[in-house]
Amino acid sequence: MTPIGLRARVSAAFAIGALLLSACVTVVSYELIRNTLFAERERTAVRATYFDAAIVTADVAGADPELGEVLRGLDTGADRYVLLHRDGRWYSRSAEPVSETTVPARLQAMTAGGQAGAQRVSRDGQPALIIGVPLPGDMTFYEIVSLRELERTLQLLALVLTAVAIMVAAGGAAVGWYVTRHALRPLAAVAGAARGIAAGDLATRLDPDTEPDLAVLSEAFNDMAGQLSRRRERDRRFAADVSHELRSPLQTLEAAVSVLERRKDRLDERSASAVGLIAAEVERFQALVNDLLELARSDQPVHREPVVIAELLRGICRSRGLEADLVAIVPGTPEVWTVDRRRVEQALGNLIDNAIRYGGGPVAVRAGRTSDGLASDDFFLEVDDAGPGIDEVDRPTIFDRFVRGPAAGARGAGDGTGLGLAIVAEHAAAHGGRAQVSDRPGGGARFRLELPGSV
Amino acid sequence: MTAVLLIEDDDRIRLSLTMALEDEGYTAYAVATGEEGIAEQRRRRADTVLVDLMLPGMDGYECIRQLRRDDDVPIVVVSARDDTHDIVAALEAGADDYVVKPVRVKELAARLRALRRRARTVLAPVTSVLTFGALEIRPEAGEVRLDGVAVAVTRTEFRLLCELAEHPGLVLSRQQLLQRVWEYEFGDERVVDVHVGRLRQKIEADTARPRHLVTVRGLGYKLQP
Numbered sequence: 001m002t003p004i005g006l007r008a009r010v011s012a013a014f015a016i017g018a019l020l021l022s023a024c025v026t027v028v029s030y031e032l033i034r035n036t037l038f039a040e041r042e043r044t045a046v047r048a049t050y051f052d053a054a055i056v057t058a059d060v061a062g063a064d065p066e067l068g069e070v071l072r073g074l075d076t077g078a079d080r081y082v083l084l085h086r087d088g089r090w091y092s093r094s095a096e097p098v099s100e101t102t103v104p105a106r107l108q109a110m111t112a113g114g115q116a117g118a119q120r121v122s123r124d125g126q127p128a129l130i131i132g133v134p135l136p137g138d139m140t141f142y143e144i145v146s147l148r149e150l151e152r153t154l155q156l157l158a159l160v161l162t163a164v165a166i167m168v169a170a171g172g173a174a175v176g177w178y179v180t181r182h183a184l185r186p187l188a189a190v191a192g193a194a195r196g197i198a199a200g201d202l203a204t205r206l207d208p209d210t211e212p213d214l215a216v217l218s219e220a221f222n223d224m225a226g227q228l229s230r231r232r233e234r235d236r237r238f239a240a241d242v243s244h245e246l247r248s249p250l251q252t253l254e255a256a257v258s259v260l261e262r263r264k265d266r267l268d269e270r271s272a273s274a275v276g277l278i279a280a281e282v283e284r285f286q287a288l289v290n291d292l293l294e295l296a297r298s299d300q301p302v303h304r305e306p307v308v309i310a311e312l313l314r315g316i317c318r319s320r321g322l323e324a325d326l327v328a329i330v331p332g333t334p335e336v337w338t339v340d341r342r343r344v345e346q347a348l349g350n351l352i353d354n355a356i357r358y359g360g361g362p363v364a365v366r367a368g369r370t371s372d373g374l375a376s377d378d379f380f381l382e383v384d385d386a387g388p389g390i391d392e393v394d395r396p397t398i399f400d401r402f403v404r405g406p407a408a409g410a411r412g413a414g415d416g417t418g419l420g421l422a423i424v425a426e427h428a429a430a431h432g433g434r435a436q437v438s439d440r441p442g443g444g445a446r447f448r449l450e451l452p453g454s455v
Numbered sequence: 456m457t458a459v460l461l462i463e464d465d466d467r468i469r470l471s472l473t474m475a476l477e478d479e480g481y482t483a484y485a486v487a488t489g490e491e492g493i494a495e496q497r498r499r500r501a502d503t504v505l506v507d508l509m510l511p512g513m514d515g516y517e518c519i520r521q522l523r524r525d526d527d528v529p530i531v532v533v534s535a536r537d538d539t540h541d542i543v544a545a546l547e548a549g550a551d552d553y554v555v556k557p558v559r560v561k562e563l564a565a566r567l568r569a570l571r572r573r574a575r576t577v578l579a580p581v582t583s584v585l586t587f588g589a590l591e592i593r594p595e596a597g598e599v600r601l602d603g604v605a606v607a608v609t610r611t612e613f614r615l616l617c618e619l620a621e622h623p624g625l626v627l628s629r630q631q632l633l634q635r636v637w638e639y640e641f642g643d644e645r646v647v648d649v650h651v652g653r654l655r656q657k658i659e660a661d662t663a664r665p666r667h668l669v670t671v672r673g674l675g676y677k678l679q680p
Contacts, residue, residue, distance in 0.1 A: 251471075
């Protein structure tokens with residue numbers, strides 16, 4: 001599972017914080033408004049009830065009227081319902097009998113004790129308020145006030161407040177997202193610098209002054225980059241020193257062996273064959289030193305320059321005594337490529353040398369661009385050979401250092417350094433490409449060197 | 456017999472190369488320092504100088520500069536260093552060619568022969584003149600004049616200029632120039648670039664915007680009026 005990102009976490013924290021805060025405000029304000037509204041409503045209802053109770057008292061005090069008639073005379077509106085209780089009987093405005101349970105027992109007991117009172121009840125599933133007022137003559141006047149309107153208002157209020165709370169939370173998340181984008185912007189600079197260093201530009205540094213809060217990070221980063229470049233420089237100098245130290249004795253060997261070889265016919269047979277061995281090994285040793293140095297330096301940045309690719313390929317072929325007409329340029333390929341001439345020369349030279357050594361000789365040296373039409377600047381060089389091809393199982397490791405294919409082994413490992421293809425792969429990587437091997441249609445191996453961005 | 460001066464501080468390399476060069480038919484004078492080399496060259500002029508870059512005392516670059524100040528003897532650097540920086544610096548100091556140790560004796564001999572041929576081509580006395588604006592080249596007389604004033608060029612620079620002058624307005628690639636001037640089958644194009652740079656300093660008013668010896672991007676060089 002991928003861990004949740006910093007931005008997502010900060011945004012979530014902002015959202016939760018905003019939600020909690022707005023929820024508190026909402027709940028508190030809802031309760032306050034609700035209590036205020038209920039109290040207000042209750043006061044109004046009580047006032048109306050006393051007023052009505054006074055009317056009823058006055059009406060009843062006259063003759064002996066029909067009590068239902070008296071109640072009907074009250075102006076109660078739609079949301080009030082009045083009841084009168086006398087001598088254990090209930091009277092209402094309608095003729096229907098009144099249920100015993102309409103008025104809660106507790107309120108009845110309270111009014112029976114001569115006290116006025118109010119109680120909130122649920123009537124037909126609707127909230128309501130019952131107010132009881134004891135009247136002279138052992139009567140009790142009740143008024144039931146529907147609180148439905150008030151309840152609706154409160155529901156609406158709750159809805160609005162909830163919506164506001166959610167919006168505030170969303171706003172918090174948005175603020176978090178926005179703020180982290182700004183907070184993370186200096187980190188993008190760090191990432192860019194790190195990419196620069198990874199790409200080989202060791203001079204990349206961050207300016208600690210642009211973002212004072214990240215100065216520690218910038219300084220640590222710069223320190224790291226500095227150490228890296230010092231170490232790289234040390235390695236580079238080491239490679240140069242090694243080159244000098246190994247090449248000088250090799251020069252002596254080379255010159256001395258050539259003196260000996262010139263006099264080979266004057267040596268006895270054993271000495272002559274020993275000289276031959278030394279000469280061959282000196283040559284191999286030279287190749288090995290050159291290849292090792294090449295690998296040691298292969299992480300240096302490429303020096304791209306415009307190169308007429310066909311001429312380069314023909315030159316490489318000529319230098320190996322091959323016909324220049326081996327070179328084929330795929331139609332539609334630009335003439336001039338921007339590549340590191342030395343590296344391409346060496347990589348392709350290694351492929352051709354391998355083809356000569358193990359592949360029965362190159363049958364084609366090709367330059368072209370990939371034809372998938374998407375990656376329009378994917379350029380490649382290919383060397384086809386007439387050998388047995390490369391086994392599927394050997395392909396993943398064939399570009400590793402000191403890995404020799406079975407073809408090389410069968411030849412007694414006499415020539416070759418085991419580094420040729422590793423250098424090819426390094427040079428391809430330096431250009432941002434890859435080295436690959438596949439089957440040539442019709443037999444043999446096809447080595448391909450990808451050089452993206454060559455034009 | 457062709458005489459070669461070898462300036463090399465490593466005793467064993469000096470000894471073995473001397474023997475190998477003698478096998479190839481050269482007379483070799485060998486010295487261990489740049490100072491000795493310059494003195495030796497003044498005393499007994501060799502036809503070609505081989506010089507190492509890492510020398511005690513005066514380094515190879517300074518040695519090349521001083522040799523070059525004296526005359527246009529072909530100078531070949533034989534060094535274990537193969538950084539672009541070192542190669543370009545040596546060529547800019549005035550070297551004609553650069554080989555990296557360990558060099559095969561046969562290859563070294565081939566380079567020396569090519570340099571000698573280059574040096575000899577200027578000796579035949581014919582008087583044709585190739586004119587490119589204010590620039591006058593007399594291939595057979597070995598003369599270059601700019602606004603009528605003689606310009607001192609080395610033999611390699613002269614061969615390079617003649618090669619371009621003989622193909623007026625035509626672009627010659629670096630590889631073609633390497634083959635024709637240095638007789639390389641295939642070689643290091645930086646040698647050409649540095650020689651072109653050196654020539655420009657001698658024949659161009661503004662080396663950043665050359666009028667005669669112009670670069671054709673990706674293709675090579677051409678000479679124009």
